Amino acid sequence: IKPCNLTGWWENDLGSKMQVFEVGKDGTFSGQYHTAVSSTKKPIQPSPVTGSQHLDEDGQCTFGFTVNWKKFSDSTAVFVGQCFNGDDGKEVLHTSWLLREKVDSELDDWKATRTGHNTFTRA
Numbered sequence: 001i002k003p004c005n006l007t008g009w010w011e012n013d014l015g016s017k018m019q020v021f022e023v024g025k026d027g028t029f030s031g032q033y034h035t036a037v038s039s040t041k042k043p044i045q046p047s048p049v050t051g052s053q054h055l056d057e058d059g060q061c062t063f064g065f066t067v068n069w070k071k072f073s074d075s076t077a078v079f080v081g082q083c084f085n086g087d088d089g090k091e092v093l094h095t096s097w098l099l100r101e102k103v104d105s106e107l108d109d110w111k112a113t114r115t116g117h118n119t120f121t122r123a
């Protein structure tokens with residue numbers, strides 16, 4: 001079984017790319033998220049990623065990471081998922097996410113969190 005290591009470049013079905021820098025001995029990692037889409041008009045810039053993955057020997061690890069949409073949006077996304085080794089030997093990350101956008105009034109709090117799911121493959 002191939003051990004799971006998220007280091008490297010990933011691309012999801014929206015065309016967003018994520019670069020994971022090296023993963024520490026405790027499974028923590030940092031990286032950058034290059035989103036392909038945004039709900040804001042400001043120019044899109046790479047955003048910092050911080051996360052943590054399991055390092056179990058049996059591969060196919062679970063992980064979570066947070067993206068802070070610096071400089072172009074006041075929102076934050078958290079992702080959870082698992083890495084699978086497809087039969088074709090290709091790795092795929094199945095993720096679910098919560099995207100919290102900043103709203104100006106507590107009255108709008110009800111509509112401030114969106115959820116979705118995306119798969120990532122090696123870019």
Ligand SMILES: CN1C(=O)N(C)[C@H]2CS[C@@H](CCCCC(=O)O)[C@H]21
Binds near residue numbers: 036
């Ligand atoms: C591009 N995205 C992507 O690759 N996702 C998996 C989803 C979940 S985070 C969101 C991007 C939000 C950009 C900042 C903002 O407009 O609030 C969307």
